[in-house]
Amino acid sequence: MTRTPLRPLARILAARKEGENPDAIERENLARRHEAARDGQRERAEGRLLVLGVVFLCAFFMVALKMTALAASDPAEPRAAASGAQIVATRADITDRNGRILATNLTTHSLYAQPPQMIEPVRAARALARIFPDLDEERLIRQFTGERKFIWIKRRISPEQQQAVFDIGEPGLLFGPREMRLYPNGKVASHVLGGAGFGREGVSSAEVVGVAGVEKAMDDVLRDPGRGDVPLALSLDLTVQAAVERVLEGGMRLMNAKGAAAVLMDVHTGEIVSLASLPDFDPNDRPRPLTSGDPGDSPLFNRAVQGVYELGSTYKIFAAAQGIEERLVSRSTVIDTRGPLTWGRHKIRDFRNYGSELSVEDIIVKSSNIGTARIAMMIGTERQQDFLGQLGLLEAAPIELIEATGARPLLPPNWSEISTMTISYGHGISASPLHLATAYASLLNGGRKVTPTILRQDAPTLGPRVVSEDTSRQAREMLRAVVTRGTASFGEVPGYRVGGKTGTADKPRPQGGYYEDKVIATFATVFPADDPRYVLVVTLDEPVETSGTEPRRTAGWTAVPVAAEVIRRAAPLLGLAPAVEPPALTGVTLARSD
CATH class of the missing domain: 3.40.710.10 (DD-peptidase/beta-lactamase superfamily)
Known part of the structure; x- marks a missing residue:
């Protein structure tokens, strides 16, 4: 931008010849310069307001999208993040030689607490002791009111127990999904199957590992994700x-x-x-x-x-x-x-x-x-x-x-x-x-x-x-x-x-x-x-x-x-029909006919 001098020499000399006051020229140029500066500032302010308006519009648009997504989704309990390697919770079924189930998986839940999120820890401890008689009420109170941030309460609970804990209404009591091993035939073939338990655990999953019998001997095979839905077929006949x-x-x-x-x-x-x-x-x-x-x-x-x-x-x-x-x-x-x-x-x-x-x-x-x-x-x-x-x-x-x-x-x-x-x-x-x-x-x-x-x-x-x-x-x-x-x-x-x-x-x-x-x-x-x-x-x-x-x-x-x-x-x-021997013939004479 070309800057105009306040007292241009040509105009000053011309003004003196005409008997005019040169200071008027200086005041006129100064007024024009101030007016131009004001116009520039106004343009810059208008630009900033436009940009700020666009930013606020985008922010409100993102908030509206998030609120719409939350309103359309199902409510869920908050989950604590599990650190470490991914836990493989899937495990293949075990069947007898005819395809009848000997061991399978059942989805259940675990129960844990995050004391910092608890509103009434003492009341929650007493309610849990009533739901789970094997829990020590005084110990729960000490844990809930102490410095701990995370506490396992039950590794495995039934749907009825889960509903009872829901009814307590305590936000610090949370549930984690679990896949537990189920043996639908009870004691039948117990020494062959052996049993399974939890290995590595996180709040959102747990590793099911064999502890005895064929569950432990074939643990790698049963946990192989590449098996898909193919069960492990044993030679046993369940009947x-x-x-x-x-x-x-x-x-x-x-x-x-x-x-x-x-x-x-x-x-x-x-x-x-x-x-x-x-x-x-x-x-x-x-x-x-x-x-x-x-x-x-x-x-x-x-x-x-x-x-x-x-x-x-x-x-x-x-x-x-x-x-x-x-x-x-x-x-x-x-x-x-x-x-x-x-x-x-x-x-x-x-x-x-x-x-x-x-x-x-x-x-x-x-x-x-x-x-x-x-x-x-x-x-x-x-x-x-x-x-x-x-x-x-x-x-x-x-x-x-x-x-x-x-x-x-x-x-x-x-x-x-x-x-x-x-x-x-x-x-x-x-x-x-x-x-x-x-x-x-x-x-x-x-x-x-x-x-x-x-x-x-x-x-x-x-x-x-x-x-x-x-x-x-x-x-x-x-x-x-x-x-x-x-x-x-x-x-x-x-x-x-x-x-x-x-x-x-x-x-x-x-x-x-x-x-x-x-x-x-x-x-x-x-x-x-x-x-x-x-x-x-x-x-x-x-x-x-x-x-x-x-x-x-x-x-x-x-x-x-x-x-x-x-x-x-x-x-x-086993499909073995008894071999019945015919009784000896008595009182019968065999005759040969030529």
């Missing part, structure tokens, strides 16, 4: 499992046993169709582990998998089968059974006197310790170890249950010749009922090793050969004879040709030695014996049968009747 547990519980009470276990396995696939351990528990309300005493006394203890016991004479069929397989004996080979059999300071005796000699088959039928020990001496220590190892009796069972990893068989520190003899009839070595079921399945299914699994299999997986098909057949026939004319006569179930072997082992004392009046009674069975489909192992802890004049503890009187009832109930559920 069979419920029937086995019901019969086992009744048998345990009838036989006055401290505990019981049962394993029902498909001999061709290794699938566990039923696995039960008593006493059991409800995984929806899992009890706390014992902090003292014998862990086996806890209902959380899985006797079928974790319990390693001397399983007694059920091992005798292994010695007989190995002797036949290695052509050391045949079923008709006569063995010296005169007793006692002495080795150093140790003496091996039979339960009763069976005579001076027995065939190999009769050794199994009558359950002779001496005869089995003599067969084991023919086999030798190294070959016995190798054979039992092939059957999976010397290492932890490779099954998808977290408890199995720590349940290793108890072996003698020095596997001497006397160990070879006692192990042949099930003493001096301890294994679980699951180990025994796996070994029986591998021996009796035609001689192919199976791997136990709790997951449903689409097809059999043939393992390495353990014995020949002929040896497997002869073993089944000997076990069938145990039921028809031996120690397991109570195990006969019409139509199912049950074969099996009893085992009664004295229970070891914690301080050493054995109890005189406490035993572990076991019956290992295969059915049908001529066309094997399933192996069943039933074990009773400290059973006593008291129907007679004297208490009876042997497996033939205790475990065998229970196993027979399990087969009677479960076989039809």
Whole structure:
């Protein structure tokens, strides 16, 4: 902008010539300059007002949009932000082999407090103590009136409890969504499922993690977001499992046993169709582990998998089968059974006197310790170890249950010749009922090793050969004879040709030695014996049968009747129709027509 001088020289000189006052020119120019300055200031002020008006208009427009959005949305409780990594709360369902739900998820809520937001903390504490009787009112008052900013009150509440807390009307009591694990069948298959609990937690979500059983062993699979809605299918049959547990519980009470276990396995696939351990528990309300005493006394203890016991004479069929397989004996080979059999300071005796000699088959039928020990001496220590190892009796069972990893068989520190003899009839070595079921399945299914699994299999997986098909057949026939004319006569179930072997082992004392009046009674069975489909192992802890004049503890009187009832109930559920033999024809003459 060109600035005009107040006293321009040309005009001043012209004014003096004309006799005018030059000061008037200066005043005129000064007035024009002030007027121009006022015009500029006015324009700048008008521009600022315009910009400010536009800003206010935009602000009011944004506020109006936010108010409209809030008015159109549903009301919600305020949430505290959870710091840290994102919590994955989803978990796949677990089903039985037929798709029936064993474990699923249920949406619920947790309850927490933010004391700074509370209006009447003392009244809120008293109201909460009335809703949740297990809460300490005085402690809540101290927490609500203290310096803490955040307090967990309940990790899981019911809809009724949530409504009751709503009715308190306290803004400082807030709810967080939770996805909890639900087991709709209660105690059924509790030791297989194990249970789940909360891992990392935030106010808006919680991590559900497995704490035992298949829930913990398959935790990564169940929590894998890539599975989508695909459930984890177990090999269990829910109907069979419920029937086995019901019969086992009744048998345990009838036989006055401290505990019981049962394993029902498909001999061709290794699938566990039923696995039960008593006493059991409800995984929806899992009890706390014992902090003292014998862990086996806890209902959380899985006797079928974790319990390693001397399983007694059920091992005798292994010695007989190995002797036949290695052509050391045949079923008709006569063995010296005169007793006692002495080795150093140790003496091996039979339960009763069976005579001076027995065939190999009769050794199994009558359950002779001496005869089995003599067969084991023919086999030798190294070959016995190798054979039992092939059957999976010397290492932890490779099954998808977290408890199995720590349940290793108890072996003698020095596997001497006397160990070879006692192990042949099930003493001096301890294994679980699951180990025994796996070994029986591998021996009796035609001689192919199976791997136990709790997951449903689409097809059999043939393992390495353990014995020949002929040896497997002869073993089944000997076990069938145990039921028809031996120690397991109570195990006969019409139509199912049950074969099996009893085992009664004295229970070891914690301080050493054995109890005189406490035993572990076991019956290992295969059915049908001529066309094997399933192996069943039933074990009773400290059973006593008291129907007679004297208490009876042997497996033939205790475990065998229970196993027979399990087969009677479960076989039809498994789709096995009884084989009905036609009655003999009497008074009928057969005529041949040419």
